[in-house]
Amino acid sequence: LSYFILLSAAITGYNTQILEGKKMRDKIANSLKGHSADYVEIRLEESKATRIIYRGNRLEEIGKTSSLGGNVRALVKGGWGFVSFNDVNKLRDKVELAINQARIVGKEASKFSQLEPVTDTVTAEIEKNPMTVPLASKKGLLDEYNDIILSTAKIQTSNIGYNDSQRKVTFANSEGSYIEQTKLDISLRLAAIASEDGQVQQSGLSLGSQGDFSTVEGLQEQVKQMAQRAVGLLSAPQAKGGEYIVVLDPVLAGVFVHEAFGHLSEADHVYENKQLQDIMILGRRFGDKHLNIVDGAAVPGLRGSYKYDDEGVPASKTYLIREGMLESRLHSRETAAKMREKPTGNARAISYLFPPIVRMTNTYIEPGALTFEDIISDIKEGIYAKDWYGGTTSLEMFTFSAAEAYMIRNGRIAELLRPVVLSGNVFVTLDNVEAIGDDLQMNQGGGCGKREQSPLPVSNGSPHIRIRRCLVGGS
Amino acid sequence: VEDILSKAKKVAEQAEVFQVCSKVTPVHFEANLLKQIQSKESVRTALRLIKGGKVGFAQATGFIEPGMLVEMAVETCKFGMPAKFNFPNPKVYSKIDIFDLQTDAVAIDDMVELGEQLIAKIRQHTSEILCEASITKGITSVRIINSEGGEASYDKSFFSLSFEGVLIKDGDMLFVGDSDSSCHPVLDSRPIAEEVVKQLELARMNVSISTKPMPVVFTPHGVVSSLIAPLVSAFSGKLVFDGASPLKDKLGEQFFDKSFSLWDDSTLPYQVASYPCDDEGVPGQRTPLIDNGVVSHFFYDLQTAALANTQSTGNGIRHGGLPTPSPSSLVIAKGDTSFGDMVRDITEGLVVEVLIGAEQGNILNGDFGGNVLLGYKIENGEITGRVKDTMIAGNVYQVLRKLEAIGNDARWIEGFLLTPCLYCSSLSVASKAG
Numbered sequence: 001l002s003y004f005i006l007l008s009a010a011i012t013g014y015n016t017q018i019l020e021g022k023k024m025r026d027k028i029a030n031s032l033k034g035h036s037a038d039y040v041e042i043r044l045e046e047s048k049a050t051r052i053i054y055r056g057n058r059l060e061e062i063g064k065t066s067s068l069g070g071n072v073r074a075l076v077k078g079g080w081g082f083v084s085f086n087d088v089n090k091l092r093d094k095v096e097l098a099i100n101q102a103r104i105v106g107k108e109a110s111k112f113s114q115l116e117p118v119t120d121t122v123t124a125e126i127e128k129n130p131m132t133v134p135l136a137s138k139k140g141l142l143d144e145y146n147d148i149i150l151s152t153a154k155i156q157t158s159n160i161g162y163n164d165s166q167r168k169v170t171f172a173n174s175e176g177s178y179i180e181q182t183k184l185d186i187s188l189r190l191a192a193i194a195s196e197d198g199q200v201q202q203s204g205l206s207l208g209s210q211g212d213f214s215t216v217e218g219l220q221e222q223v224k225q226m227a228q229r230a231v232g233l234l235s236a237p238q239a240k241g242g243e244y245i246v247v248l249d250p251v252l253a254g255v256f257v258h259e260a261f262g263h264l265s266e267a268d269h270v271y272e273n274k275q276l277q278d279i280m281i282l283g284r285r286f287g288d289k290h291l292n293i294v295d296g297a298a299v300p301g302l303r304g305s306y307k308y309d310d311e312g313v314p315a316s317k318t319y320l321i322r323e324g325m326l327e328s329r330l331h332s333r334e335t336a337a338k339m340r341e342k343p344t345g346n347a348r349a350i351s352y353l354f355p356p357i358v359r360m361t362n363t364y365i366e367p368g369a370l371t372f373e374d375i376i377s378d379i380k381e382g383i384y385a386k387d388w389y390g391g392t393t394s395l396e397m398f399t400f401s402a403a404e405a406y407m408i409r410n411g412r413i414a415e416l417l418r419p420v421v422l423s424g425n426v427f428v429t430l431d432n433v434e435a436i437g438d439d440l441q442m443n444q445g446g447g448c449g450k451r452e453q454s455p456l457p458v459s460n461g462s463p464h465i466r467i468r469r470c471l472v473g474g475s
Numbered sequence: 476v477e478d479i480l481s482k483a484k485k486v487a488e489q490a491e492v493f494q495v496c497s498k499v500t501p502v503h504f505e506a507n508l509l510k511q512i513q514s515k516e517s518v519r520t521a522l523r524l525i526k527g528g529k530v531g532f533a534q535a536t537g538f539i540e541p542g543m544l545v546e547m548a549v550e551t552c553k554f555g556m557p558a559k560f561n562f563p564n565p566k567v568y569s570k571i572d573i574f575d576l577q578t579d580a581v582a583i584d585d586m587v588e589l590g591e592q593l594i595a596k597i598r599q600h601t602s603e604i605l606c607e608a609s610i611t612k613g614i615t616s617v618r619i620i621n622s623e624g625g626e627a628s629y630d631k632s633f634f635s636l637s638f639e640g641v642l643i644k645d646g647d648m649l650f651v652g653d654s655d656s657s658c659h660p661v662l663d664s665r666p667i668a669e670e671v672v673k674q675l676e677l678a679r680m681n682v683s684i685s686t687k688p689m690p691v692v693f694t695p696h697g698v699v700s701s702l703i704a705p706l707v708s709a710f711s712g713k714l715v716f717d718g719a720s721p722l723k724d725k726l727g728e729q730f731f732d733k734s735f736s737l738w739d740d741s742t743l744p745y746q747v748a749s750y751p752c753d754d755e756g757v758p759g760q761r762t763p764l765i766d767n768g769v770v771s772h773f774f775y776d777l778q779t780a781a782l783a784n785t786q787s788t789g790n791g792i793r794h795g796g797l798p799t800p801s802p803s804s805l806v807i808a809k810g811d812t813s814f815g816d817m818v819r820d821i822t823e824g825l826v827v828e829v830l831i832g833a834e835q836g837n838i839l840n841g842d843f844g845g846n847v848l849l850g851y852k853i854e855n856g857e858i859t860g861r862v863k864d865t866m867i868a869g870n871v872y873q874v875l876r877k878l879e880a881i882g883n884d885a886r887w888i889e890g891f892l893l894t895p896c897l898y899c900s901s902l903s904v905a906s907k908a909g
Contacts, residue, residue: 051796056717061797062554063532064547066539069517080511086518086537101512104583139554157717193719193839200721200839241868241905242686272506273605275643353515390835392845396648397863399832399846421836423846423866427646471907473844473868 028172031091037074037099038110041173043310044070044088045352049165050130052138054146056157062139069352074098075112079105082355111337115313117176122307124184127212130164131184138162141216145223149192152227154234156195162188162216169310177312184211185303185457187445190223194230201233201418203403204389206445208303208457215444229404236416239405241474245382246422246467247375250441252388252402253462257365258448259391259398260426261286261293262460265320266346266450267335268358269395277339279427284326287430290368293321295330297345297361303444304361304458311356313345321430332358350453360448365462368436375435375466382408383472385420388446399423421473429467437464476618479522479541484622486549487526491562491621493754493793494520499613502586507594507606509587521793522548525562529555530778532797559781562621568751568758571629572744573658578632579614581660586610593638593664600672604640604651611635612660619756627752635747635890636661638671649678649861650829650848653696656890658745674828674849680860682852684906690824690879691867691902692817692853695886697827698807698894704834705841705871706737710764712775712790712800716783719839721872725770732878734810737765739774741789741803747890748804755791755798762788776800807894810881817880817898819856825904826851826858827867844868864907874899 028042046068053061071084072094081101083094130138142160149158164186171179187208194201205226209215248256263269270276296317297306306315311333319327331339332347335358347356376384384406391400405417424432440463447455476492483490496518503511517536522544524531531552533544587610594606611634618628637654651674653667693701714720722730741759743749750759755777763771775783776791776798791798818826825847832845847865851858874897882895 053796055713059554059556061532061556062551063534063796064551065534065536066543066547067535068537068539079509082511082513084513084515084517086516088537097514101514101583104587105509105512107508135550135554157719195718198721200719201837202839241866241903243907273641273643275603275605279643279646353517355511355513390832392831392835394648394650394831394848397831397846397848399835399866401832401835418842419837421832421844421866421868423832423864425864469907471864471866471905473866473903473905475868475903 025178027091028170031095032172032174035095035099035174037076037102037174039075039112039174040095040099041073041171041311042070042091042095043352044170045167047165047167049163050135050138052142052162054142054158054160057146057150059139062135071352072098073355074102075110076102077106078108078110079103080355081105084353111334113333113337113343115175115333115343118308118312119178120308122179122181124182124211126184128214129184129211130186130213131166133213145190145219148220148223149190149227152192152231154194154196154231155192155227156200157193159191159193160189171310171312173312179308179312181306181308183306186213186216188216189445190226192227192230194234196234199234201230203230203233208444210301210303210305232416233418236418238418239383239420239472239474241472243469244472245379246470246472247379247382247384247408248465248467249386250439250462250464251443252385252400253365253465254443254460255388255391255400255446257293257462258360258363258460259393259400260424260429261320262295262360262363263393264395264426265295265329266358266360267329267331267339270329271335271338280326280329282326282328285324286321286326287324287433289323290436291321291324291430291433292319292366294319294366295360295363299362302362302442302459309345309347309356310349311347313343313347315345315361318344330358330360332356348456350456354453357451357453359450359456360458362442362458363460364440364442365436365465367438367440367463370435370437372437372439372464375437375464376408377411379408379411383417383420384408384413385422389419393426396426397423398426423471423473429470432468432470433465434468435466439463476520476620479520479544480620480622482541482545483522483524483548486545487524489525489562489622491523491619491755492520494518494618495615497613497615499611500583501609501611502583502590504590504594504606504608507598509590512583520544523797524548524552525558526552528557529553530558531555560777562623563625563756565624565626566756566758568627569742571742571749571751571759573629573631573749575632575659575745578612578634578658578660581612581634586612589636589662589664593636593668596664596668597638597640597671601642601675604642607639609637619752621756625756627756629751631750632658633747634660636664636667638667640671647681651675651678654889656747658747677851677858678849678861681863682860684825684852684862684865684904686905688901688903690821690898690900692814692824692826693897694826694828695888695894695896696829698897699888699892700830701827701833701843702871702874703805703892705838705843707802708838709841710773712773712779712783715773716779721841722770728770729768730770731765731768731875733768734881735765735768735875735878736808738763738806739790739802739804740806743804746804750803753789753791753798754793757787757789757791759789759803774800774802802891805892807885809883809885809895811883812880812898813883814896817896818853818858821853822855824853825862825867826853830867841871843871862906866905867902869902874902
């Protein structure tokens with residue numbers, strides 16, 4: 001039962017215009033009529049994508065993909081049936097199959113939150129559309145970044161992965177909702193690999209956006225610094241393992257909040273688990289008064305933003321922790337009904353191949369009042385950890401890894417260290433967050449994995465934070 | 476498929492069409508009860524072209540006009556990598572047993588019963604445990620044809636049974652789990668139940684452990700969660716060719732412990748990772764990677780092998796895109812020491828069952844580290860309980876250069892690795908005291 005953040009983004013494919021038009025809408029509506037299930041939904045999806053991969057000076061893959069498929073989900077007496085397919089004909093048969101499967105499972109009364117039916121069409125908010133940028137320009141940009149990395153002394157090789165995708169999702173359910181949403185996603189991951197005397201070190205940079213190609217443009221200076229950082233790591237020492245005062249930069253603190261609290265606030269872990277419900281009682285204190293943690297797809301313009309989730313529930317902005325206390329959690333319609341709380345619009349599916357499950361969207365720690373100087377000035381010995389490789393949680397225990405780390409000595413940033421892995425206990429570590437900065441930044445370059453569904457576009461962020469007694473792995 | 480190939484041949488020097496159809500039926504249990512039955516069918520068609528000496532690629536999931544797929548692939552050709560290989564000529568493939576008619580014939584009701592039995596057995600031991608289980612059956616059909624007359628097709632059946640349980644006591648969480656898979660139906664839930672009960676028994680008490688270097692025994696699950704990712708990357712022909720593998724200049728060298736051997740084998744009967752040919756039509760084979768401590772081979776696909784001036788080892792596997800060198804089934808050779816003897820040999824040490832976070836360090840350099848999600852303390856030759864808030868950190872090459880002992884019993888983990896326990900004499904352990 002562990003989750004992790006990946007560094008690259010999804011490939012989903014596409015095909016235009018097949019699901020267009022009133023004919024398809026009637027077909028879907030007819031397939032949903034006249035069944036005895038408690039609830040049925042149909043989701044159809046067309047998508048197209050581009051992917052470009054470099055390894056060193058080799059352009060390793062440049063490809064285009066397209067995809068057309070869908071699924072039906074049915075609820076009967078608390079049991080679920082789910083059917084996914086590529087052939088979007090004979091929808092009615094698929095609805096029947098899903099209902100029959102649900103009937104085998106169902107043994108109690110269905111619990112599913114009430115929701116007003118919605119009819120809506122949502123188009124993507126586009127600044128600079130990646131779909132209209134010629135392949136030659138995309139390649140030209142990546143060539144430029146790659147040259148910068150490879151021309152740095154002691155750099156052995158590079159790794160670049162670029163993905164863009166456009167998905168059109170049509171959602172309809174037996175309650176009368178009909179929603180069409182078009183979504184764009186762009187991600188870029190660059191890595192520089194330095195090598196000397198049998199040692200290999202790397203550094204990375206990852207970015208993403210919902211619909212603005214210019215996010216991945218103009219990174220020349222950042223790419224240059226990234227390559228130099230990898231070289232610097234070759235001569236850096238490893239941290240000594242043990243407990244430290246740790247200061248996290250906004251990027252790594254974003255990964256921390258995702259792993260250390262975000263997953264635990266997903267109600268699907270809690271709703272059937274009596275013991276965990278006792279632990280996760282609303283109002284329980286998790287941290288100091290200065291701690292506020294938010295998740296919400298309704299926060300606009302980020303990679304986890306949307307108008308409706310994959311159950312057709314409008315997106316919201318949810319305070320998970322307010323002034324240190326557990327205020328609410330993330331829900332699907334089923335978990336909300338079973339826990340007698342309100343749905344939050346957090347049921348998401350990575351593609352039509354999977355049913356929606358409770359997921360994060362844009363997760364962050366709200367800014368406090370302290371400057372970076374305030375945060376580090378009274379630390380005698382500690383570690384300043386920046387940027388990220390990834391993170392994992394088992395709900396109770398979590399780990400997350402920094403891509404860059406420095407010792408802090410007498411209130412100042414001192415020598416560079418090899419990347420460190422940090423670890424903690426969810427129920428203890430949040431209470432050990434003893435300082436929160438004023439400089440919130442969102443990281444758009446990650447993806448989240450849960451069960452088989454990975455990587456889902458999310459964003460996370462935080463200001464600089466300081467944690468006392470944080471466990472650091474090392475020599 | 477034929478239509479796509481014939482259209483592609485008209486515009487390119489060489490072409491290859493790869494198609495995989497799958498039908499999968501998972502049955503899921505949640506919170507001890509049956510929760511969901513799924514049925515998933517999918518078709519994926521990929522086209523690879525060589526045009527103007529360069530490789531183009533396009534792929535469609537679901538329906539696509541053959542002409543459209545060809546057009547998409549042609550568009551990418553002018554930017555593609557120079558092709559250093561030809562698509563394979565007709566080949567004779569050995570018969571690899573990976574299909575059992577009985578697998579798809581297992582009824583949904585029987586799958587449900589299997590899950591119920593498994594959960595009942597484990598709750599008989601620990602009634603408060605909250606269980607999740609998945610029982611999955613499926614069939615995939617692969618077909619590859621190319622312009623050089625090469626043609627391959629096969630069907631594979633698979634069945635898997637997996638279990639995860641969590642036991643929560645006063646804010647303390649214990650996670651246990653195991654899984655099993657085969658091309659045959661897996662109808663006996665006892666091995667998984669026994670493994671999980673063993674984990675529950677060993678983790679019954681929480682004990683504290685000191686921060687210092689100490690001997691560590693990795694169980695088969697521990698080997699997968701700690702040591703395998705760096706090895707897989709280091710033996711990839713691609714990383715070796717790029718110079719990013721620490722083993723790039725170690726071929727033929729005694730770089731690992733003399734008793735340590737590792738090989739890749741896609742020909743093992745009824746293993747879910749086996750195949751008669753890889754995803755570009757090259758016959759599967761057994762490839763020694765480490766032979767008694769000596770680095771003996773790396774694994775390759777066609778393009779990387781051509782670049783490195785060697786032969787493909789039949790490891791060109793697609794992960795949603797172009798084929799890339801990837802392992803099929805990995806096997807670590809058994810040794811001669813029992814798990815019990817390893818434990819008895821240790822005065823103060825750690826058994827690592829599950830490590831989380833190990834993939835997030837500098838894998839290229841062989842570094843691994845993370846939180847011991849499930850691990851046991853050894854005191855004076857006996858396991859005394861479960862450790863928590865504990866991290867380990869080390870380097871795979873240092874660990875495998877000198878092993879104290881290798882287990883005499885091996886287990887399949889996650890359907891792709893057959894491994895015994897590994898005992899290393901010293902590893903850095905950091906723990907939060909109290």
